[in-house]
Amino acid sequence: MLTSIFPQAIGLCAGVLLLTSTLMVWRHSLLASIGLLAAQGIGLAALVALIGVHSGDAQLLVVSVLVLALKGVVLPWILARQSRASTRTVEESPHQNPIVALLTVAGLTILSYVVLGRILSHVGAVTAHAAPIGLAMVLTGFLLLVTRRRARSQLVGFLLLDNGIATVAFLTSGGVPLFLELGISLDVLLVVVILYVFTGRMHAKFGGTDVDTLRELHD
Amino acid sequence: MVIALFSPIVVPLVLAGISVPRQFVAVRRFAPIAASVVVLASGILLIAATAAGQVPITAGGIIRADALSAYMLTVVGAVGLVSTWGGQGAVPLGDRTKAGSYDSFLCVFLAAMSLAVLADNIGVMWASVEATTIATAFLVGHHRTKKSLEAAWKYVILGSVGVAIALLGIVLIYAASHSAGHPTLSWFSLSATTMPLDPALIKAGGALAILGFATKAGLAPMHSWLPDAHSQAPAPVSGLMSGVLLSVALYAILRIQAIADPVIGPDFLRVMLSIAALLSLAVAAAMLIRQRDYKRMLAYSSIEHMGVMALGAAIGAPAIPAVLLYVLAHGLIKATLFVVSGRILSAEGTPVIAEVRALLTRRPGLAVPWLVGMVALLGFPPFGIFFAVVNILLAGWAAGMGLAVSIALLLLLIIFAGLVRSTVTMTFGAAPSVAAASPDRSAHGPWLPLVLAFAVTAVIAFSGQPIGGILARAAAVLGGTP
Numbered sequence: 001m002l003t004s005i006f007p008q009a010i011g012l013c014a015g016v017l018l019l020t021s022t023l024m025v026w027r028h029s030l031l032a033s034i035g036l037l038a039a040q041g042i043g044l045a046a047l048v049a050l051i052g053v054h055s056g057d058a059q060l061l062v063v064s065v066l067v068l069a070l071k072g073v074v075l076p077w078i079l080a081r082q083s084r085a086s087t088r089t090v091e092e093s094p095h096q097n098p099i100v101a102l103l104t105v106a107g108l109t110i111l112s113y114v115v116l117g118r119i120l121s122h123v124g125a126v127t128a129h130a131a132p133i134g135l136a137m138v139l140t141g142f143l144l145l146v147t148r149r150r151a152r153s154q155l156v157g158f159l160l161l162d163n164g165i166a167t168v169a170f171l172t173s174g175g176v177p178l179f180l181e182l183g184i185s186l187d188v189l190l191v192v193v194i195l196y197v198f199t200g201r202m203h204a205k206f207g208g209t210d211v212d213t214l215r216e217l218h219d
Numbered sequence: 220m221v222i223a224l225f226s227p228i229v230v231p232l233v234l235a236g237i238s239v240p241r242q243f244v245a246v247r248r249f250a251p252i253a254a255s256v257v258v259l260a261s262g263i264l265l266i267a268a269t270a271a272g273q274v275p276i277t278a279g280g281i282i283r284a285d286a287l288s289a290y291m292l293t294v295v296g297a298v299g300l301v302s303t304w305g306g307q308g309a310v311p312l313g314d315r316t317k318a319g320s321y322d323s324f325l326c327v328f329l330a331a332m333s334l335a336v337l338a339d340n341i342g343v344m345w346a347s348v349e350a351t352t353i354a355t356a357f358l359v360g361h362h363r364t365k366k367s368l369e370a371a372w373k374y375v376i377l378g379s380v381g382v383a384i385a386l387l388g389i390v391l392i393y394a395a396s397h398s399a400g401h402p403t404l405s406w407f408s409l410s411a412t413t414m415p416l417d418p419a420l421i422k423a424g425g426a427l428a429i430l431g432f433a434t435k436a437g438l439a440p441m442h443s444w445l446p447d448a449h450s451q452a453p454a455p456v457s458g459l460m461s462g463v464l465l466s467v468a469l470y471a472i473l474r475i476q477a478i479a480d481p482v483i484g485p486d487f488l489r490v491m492l493s494i495a496a497l498l499s500l501a502v503a504a505a506m507l508i509r510q511r512d513y514k515r516m517l518a519y520s521s522i523e524h525m526g527v528m529a530l531g532a533a534i535g536a537p538a539i540p541a542v543l544l545y546v547l548a549h550g551l552i553k554a555t556l557f558v559v560s561g562r563i564l565s566a567e568g569t570p571v572i573a574e575v576r577a578l579l580t581r582r583p584g585l586a587v588p589w590l591v592g593m594v595a596l597l598g599f600p601p602f603g604i605f606f607a608v609v610n611i612l613l614a615g616w617a618a619g620m621g622l623a624v625s626i627a628l629l630l631l632l633i634i635f636a637g638l639v640r641s642t643v644t645m646t647f648g649a650a651p652s653v654a655a656a657s658p659d660r661s662a663h664g665p666w667l668p669l670v671l672a673f674a675v676t677a678v679i680a681f682s683g684q685p686i687g688g689i690l691a692r693a694a695a696v697l698g699g700t701p
Contacts, residue, residue, distance in 0.1 A: 119391075119419045122398065138387060145380065154376060161380065165387045172394035173402065176342055180404070183346035184386070190353045191379045198360065198372050205365050214369040217447045219506055219515065 016043035041071030137164030227333035235326035259296025265289035283339035298462035305558035306455025370451035385431025391424030425479030436468035449518035454561020462550030492533035499526030507637035541610035548603030
């Protein structure tokens with residue numbers, strides 16, 4: 001029975017991932033974005049667990065727990081720590097209006113289906129058909145990085161990008177080896193912690209976290 | 220030999236650990252120097268081992284030293300030694316805890332770079348390159364001014380995003396090996412064996428991986444973090460980033476190229492790297508012709524030199540020995556110049572070229588190493604950079620890339636003019652009569668590392684053996700020979 005449900009379940013998880021990414025572009029509140037990021041982490045963990053159960057790979061179940069802990073709980077928690085106190089009411093005012101942003105996301109998703117569909121045409125696995133979702137997440141992450149102005153929203157964009165890469169990895173090859181997954185997770189965690197520390201310092205030095213104020217260095 | 224594989228990674232990490240507590244303040248100052256010495260010694264040991272035909276390997280095949288890895292490890296050690304030894308005292312011990320983290324981050328950086336060149340696994344190589352972003356983030360932001368915070372933020376965001384693109388590429392390469400029935404990330408297996416790798420996946424993966432590592436290597440158009448980070452970081456850190464980090468990123472590009480070229484042919488990546496190379500040279504030329512800040516000048520000069528190295532990588536096998544010679548010569552010279560620039564900055568109190576005048580009569584102790592370094596950087600013989608550039612350009616001409624080489628040569632001439640102008644402004648001219656009476660002959664720090672760096676760069680191109688043999692063996696690795 002599992003074999004017949006498997007493609008639908010993969011599709012469901014991929015749908016959750018794409019939906020959360022799109023909503024991140026739509027919503028301007030930082031807390032909402034962080035909540036969506038947590039939901040996305042849980043969706044990704046479910047996806048990994050599904051692939052693990054289907055391929056009978058116990059290592060992937062370990063990775064799934066790791067993903068759940070890191071992307072579903074720890075990283076959103078770090079991001080939310082300060083924003084709950086200081087920026088509950090502050091809304092992001094991005095460079096792009098929401099309609100244009102949503103249309104751009106649609107365009108990017110189509111683009112990634114065209115590009116990855118061609119590249120992955122030789123890979124017959126069921127999971128590979130959902131892989132363009134991962135690329136769409138990467139591109140959406142870029143969009144957030146470019147259009148958002150507050151430091152922590154850029155962090156959300158960076159994490160979305162990272163989730164997208166992880167999605168591509170799990171869907172095309174069942175994930176990278178475990179020791180590497182650990183290394184990558186540690187790197188991402190440390191980068192987020194560092195950027196978090198910098199955000200604090202930025203707040204102290206510039207009196208805000210609008211990255212547009214970073215304009216002192218130029219030629 | 221296994222000890223030479225582990226020690227450049229483990230010893231710096233241990234030294235980083237003991238630099239943190241306050242009880243070891245005396246050890247702390249020498250920890251980065253000791254770490255560099257260990258890396259350099261291991262590199263030389265491994266070069267000797269690979270010259271004898273061995274390929275030391277450990278940790279289940281993840282850590283492996285062939286001729287190229289051994290050579291790069293030596294470069295990391297040598298440039299690290301010049302930066303840390305020459306930069307000793309550049310960061311005052313004032314705030315003890317802060318200084319402790321400074322020294323231990325330097326050690327972590329060296330450990331990560333050693334792992335990056337010794338790993339026979341593109342994934343581990345990726346993770347250690349990303350780890351250097353983490354180690355250097357606080358080093359760039361060390362001064363805690365607004366400007367250094369801005370530089371550090373841009374550096375971490377652009378660096379991590381760039382390297383994330385490389386990870387996407389690596390994931391696709393892994394997927395290619397997965398669908399070929401033999402999932403592996405070992406670049407040795409990927410480049411040496413005849414696996415039926417899917418060309419479309421390798422093409423996309425290789426392009427993305429090279430794009431990502433090019434961000435770290437400071438190649439245009441992904442270079443914008445580099446001048447900010449290099450100009451705001453403490454001088455020894457700038458030297459390490461310029462001489463080690465950029466070179467290791469270039470090494471990653473060469474490794475990826477060695478995997479992709481046999482599958483998709485050399486033309487695709489050649490075009491990509493040539494465009495990046497010429498764009499980098501153009502950006503450097505545009506910025507150097509009227510540069511006002513001498514640390515930024517050195518940073519843009521790094522973009523220029525990385526551009527020429529990327530051109531060498533695009534040309535391929537005939538130019539690779541010259542590229543490797545270039546990596547060492549540029550690393551040593553640039554580290555030295557950054558160290559001297561830090562001393563000039565602390566002596567003169569200004570990073571503006573126009574405000575530093577007549578250095579040769581006022582402060583000969585600083586002006587002489589600066590002048591020698593700039594002469595080497597400009598590509599005058601007998602320094603290694605001259606021979607490396609000439610060989611790359613000739614190889615390019617022979618390989619039928621005459622147009623790219625001609626454009627590069629033209630841009631190099633513009634850069635030459637800009638750098639000469641700035642150097643002359645800083646060093647020559649008549650001093651105010653008051654200062655001329657008592658010139659400052661102090662070198663403002665250890666002078667021996669600077670002299671050693673100049674000496675090595677000056678003689679390296681003339682020693683056919685052993686240097687020529689080492690370079691040839693290292694270059695042969697990229698052709699598929701272990």
